Amino acid sequence: MLKRRSVSEITFDYFNIIFLVFSVVIMIYPFLYVVFASLSDPARFAEHSGLLLSPLSLSFDSYKAVFDNPNILNGYKNTLVYLLVGTTINMALTTLGAYSLSLRKLKMRNYIMMGIVFTMLFNGGLIPTYILIKNLHFIDSIWAITLPSAISTMNLIIMRTSFQSIPASLEESARIDGANDLVIFARIMIPLSIPVISVMILFYGVGNWNAWFNASIYLRSREKYPLQLILREILIQNSTDSMMTGAAASDDKSLVSETIKYATIVVATVPILMVYPMLQKYFVKGVMVGAIKG
Amino acid sequence: MNIIFFLEVQSLQKSVSVTKFKNKTNPLIALKKDLTLNKCAYLMLAPVILYYLIFQYFPLYGAQIAFKDFEFSRGIIGSKFIGFENFVEFFNAFYFWRIIRNTIVLSLYNIVFGFPAPIILALLINEVKSTTFKRITQTLTYLPHFISMVVICGLILDFTSRGGVVNDLLHLFGVPPTAFMLEPQWFRTIYVSTDIWQQVGWGSIIYLAALTGINQELYEACNVDGAGRWKQLITVTLPGIAPTIIIMLILRMGKLMDVGLEKVMLLYNSNTYETADIISTFVYRKGLIDMSYSYSAAVGLFNSAICFVFLIIVNNISRRVNETSLW
Numbered sequence: 001m002l003k004r005r006s007v008s009e010i011t012f013d014y015f016n017i018i019f020l021v022f023s024v025v026i027m028i029y030p031f032l033y034v035v036f037a038s039l040s041d042p043a044r045f046a047e048h049s050g051l052l053l054s055p056l057s058l059s060f061d062s063y064k065a066v067f068d069n070p071n072i073l074n075g076y077k078n079t080l081v082y083l084l085v086g087t088t089i090n091m092a093l094t095t096l097g098a099y100s101l102s103l104r105k106l107k108m109r110n111y112i113m114m115g116i117v118f119t120m121l122f123n124g125g126l127i128p129t130y131i132l133i134k135n136l137h138f139i140d141s142i143w144a145i146t147l148p149s150a151i152s153t154m155n156l157i158i159m160r161t162s163f164q165s166i167p168a169s170l171e172e173s174a175r176i177d178g179a180n181d182l183v184i185f186a187r188i189m190i191p192l193s194i195p196v197i198s199v200m201i202l203f204y205g206v207g208n209w210n211a212w213f214n215a216s217i218y219l220r221s222r223e224k225y226p227l228q229l230i231l232r233e234i235l236i237q238n239s240t241d242s243m244m245t246g247a248a249a250s251d252d253k254s255l256v257s258e259t260i261k262y263a264t265i266v267v268a269t270v271p272i273l274m275v276y277p278m279l280q281k282y283f284v285k286g287v288m289v290g291a292i293k294g
Numbered sequence: 295m296n297i298i299f300f301l302e303v304q305s306l307q308k309s310v311s312v313t314k315f316k317n318k319t320n321p322l323i324a325l326k327k328d329l330t331l332n333k334c335a336y337l338m339l340a341p342v343i344l345y346y347l348i349f350q351y352f353p354l355y356g357a358q359i360a361f362k363d364f365e366f367s368r369g370i371i372g373s374k375f376i377g378f379e380n381f382v383e384f385f386n387a388f389y390f391w392r393i394i395r396n397t398i399v400l401s402l403y404n405i406v407f408g409f410p411a412p413i414i415l416a417l418l419i420n421e422v423k424s425t426t427f428k429r430i431t432q433t434l435t436y437l438p439h440f441i442s443m444v445v446i447c448g449l450i451l452d453f454t455s456r457g458g459v460v461n462d463l464l465h466l467f468g469v470p471p472t473a474f475m476l477e478p479q480w481f482r483t484i485y486v487s488t489d490i491w492q493q494v495g496w497g498s499i500i501y502l503a504a505l506t507g508i509n510q511e512l513y514e515a516c517n518v519d520g521a522g523r524w525k526q527l528i529t530v531t532l533p534g535i536a537p538t539i540i541i542m543l544i545l546r547m548g549k550l551m552d553v554g555l556e557k558v559m560l561l562y563n564s565n566t567y568e569t570a571d572i573i574s575t576f577v578y579r580k581g582l583i584d585m586s587y588s589y590s591a592a593v594g595l596f597n598s599a600i601c602f603v604f605l606i607i608v609n610n611i612s613r614r615v616n617e618t619s620l621w
Contacts, residue, residue: 009523016421023415024434027495030449031437033459049462097342100335107328110306112339116346117302122602124353125594126555126574127581131359132352134366148349151342157302181334210442213556217582228444232560235448239455240475240563261452265445272440 031269038062038262045259062263072264075227082215082226083208086146090204093151095197098159099185104168120153133218144218145211145226152207155200162196163189202275209272231268234261360592373588380592389576397572400558401550403486409546411490412497413539417531419498420505421523432502435495447560450488451475475561478568485561485570500542501535508534544612548605551597573597 029051037045039055039062048056066072101109123129129148138144166189174184190197212228219225238257329336355370360380362373384390415435422428438446453459454474461471474480512530521529555574562570573593581590 006522012523013421013423016418017427020418020422020427020431024431027435027438027491030453031441034449049457049465051459051463093342093345096338100339100342103332103335106332106335106339107324112343113302114306117306119346119350121605122354122598123350124355124357125591125598126577127587127591127594128353128356128359129349130582131356131364131366131370131587132349147345150345150349156342181332181338185338206440210440210444212442212444213559228442231442231444231448235444236451236560239448239451261448265448269441269445272442276437276440 034262034265037259038266040259042259062259063267065260066263066267071222071225071230072227072267074223075225075230076267078224079209079227082142082145082211083205085142086149086208087201087204089146089150090152090155090208091197091201094156094159094200094204095190095193096185097151098156099163099189100181101156102160102163103181116153116156130217139218140220140224142224145214148214149207149211152204155203159193159196159200162193166192198278202278205275206272227268231264234264357591357595357598359588360595362588364588364591376588380589381596383589384593384596389571392568393571393573393576396569397551397553397574399569400482400485400572401553403482404489404553405546405550407486408490408493409543411494413501413535415494416498416501416505416535417527419502420531432495432498435498437495438492439496441492443556443560446488446492447557450484450561454480454484475563476565478566478570481562481566481570485557489557500538504535504538505531540612544608547608549601550604552601 033052036052036055039058039060040048040052041057041059042061044056100106101113103109124132133139133144133148136143138147170188170192171184174188179187210228212226212232215226215229216232219229359370359373361375361377362370363376364370364373368374419428419431422431455461456471456473460474465471472480474484508531512534513526516526516530551573553572553574555578558570558572558575559578562575574597577590577594577597580586580593584590
């Protein structure tokens with residue numbers, strides 16, 4: 001159908017596009033600034049004021065400094081370990097729970113589900129959880145980081161809904177062939193749910209990569225710190241300290257550290273940006289799998 | 295994400311009322327039969343139940359230390375029972391009203407400015423005709439949601455510092471430099487505006503999904519009747535996504551007293567406590583830095599209870615006013 005558009009509609013379309021482009025620029029520019037600054041020459045960057053549209057005389061000095069910093073490398077290593085162990089535990093528990101709770105034959109499943117959903121409304125809070133972790137002797141160990149957040153109820157619900165949408169006839173025919181629940185789970189449900197499972201791995205993975213709070217309250221020794229805690233020292237604590245003491249950013253050392261700060265951010269964020277295209281391809285689907293049902 | 299929780303609650307209610315209706319045999323015998331028949335499935339479920347019992351329900355049990363004078367050496371049960379002493383101390387505390395006010399004001403600002411933002415973004419994206427442009431806009435606006443809070447807050451602190459980009463730009467207009475994060479009057483503005491920046495794209499997903507669910511024939515009818523774009527927005531689009539908006543608003547209002555700890559903790563400092571110190575950061579400082587476990591647990595329990603009651607009230611109001619509710 002061909003319809004003539006009025007002047008006001010055309011004007012609106014233009015303004016809409018301009019506004020959206022402007023919003024996108026605001027969304028993205030801070031990150032571009034960080035990348036440009038990290039690639040800039042530290043001395044020139046220090047003299048510069050205002051926005052950056054490209055790196056000021058390309059220099060990789062800041063990145064060299066970042067990779068020479070043993071704390072950052074060690075943090076990277078720790079984060080990778082926590083990420084691998086954590087995400088494995090996350091996925092094992094979430095898929096097992098989601099599958100068994102999707103079985104309609106379980107009489108108690110709705111009551112168990114209610115008990116699980118209740119924890120989203122009401123929980124013990126920070127201090128009782130801290131006491132529990134301390135009593136379990138998890139303080140300063142990897143378990144304090146991986147176990148308390150082993151299941152995200154939201155993700156459990158998304159997975160369960162996706163398992164429920166798999167036709168029951170597949171399960172029934174396998175059962176007639178003598179397969180038990182575990183076999184059905186491993187041989188039918190998992191292979192059929194690869195897209196949702198990849199979304200879950202990405203969700204949990206990003207969450208584990210970005211997590212810092214549990215590590216900050218449960219870890220004692222510095223050599224166990226994940227990357228985010230090292231970042232917090234560099235980005236938050238230092239800048240808050242210098243803000244509070246009013247230290248002028250004039251001596252040479254802090255000039256260098258300014259660009260190093262940005263290089264650290266880039267190094268710590270690149271893994272997320274690498275999985276982001278995948279994440280973004282699947283995640284809307286993943287979110288919607290949880291939402292679309294009767 | 296909230297919407298998933300909402301749908302789950304609704305479907306659970308439906309199915310629980312159905313199972314109740316069907317169970318006529320002795321429940322214990324039925325349970326035993328169920329357990330033996332589905333041994334394998336329940337075994338698979340066991341670690342999950344164990345997780346929830348240990349890491350979610352045990353802290354709930356441990357919350358009783360709010361009524362005790364907890365000491366690690368005596369344990370949760372062995373510690374001395376002191377009744378409501380911790381709560382009374384909190385209500386009479388010098389900072390009581392300040393942290394309650396800060397929590398509510400921060401949350402209200404966040405709802406007033408942050409709630410409409412993703413709806414507006416979704417409506418604007420929906421008006422765009424080019425699918426490529428739509429997709430690119432969506433992809434790029436989701437991005438801040440996935441960046442770690444530490445990095446985001448590091449950037450905020452850096453950009454708003456005395457020598458930061460924001461001051462550089464203001465300098466062009468002759469505004470004298472301000473260390474924004476040291477000024478209590480700037481804290482809420484910065485918190486709320488950066489929160490919109492982080493969440494607006496991600497938050498718009500649910501509304502974009504609701505928009506695609508609107509019957510396209512309604513728009514065709516509008517065209518036949520000669521209704522313009524604005525008229526279509528008012529008569530078709532907004533009523534079409536109204537249920538989603540209402541549910542999201544209920545869930546958001548239900549979390550009025552529940553302001554997350556992480557962002558405030560990374561952004562505030564002792565200069566900005568006046569506007570920035572909220573219940574959750576107070577709990578953190580009292581409990582984990584001053585080690586007043588029981589006192590802090592009492593504040594936390596008070597907050598959880600208020601949140602819970604608030605959600606129920608908001609839900610009931612909504613059920614009366616527009617027949618949309620969680621349960």
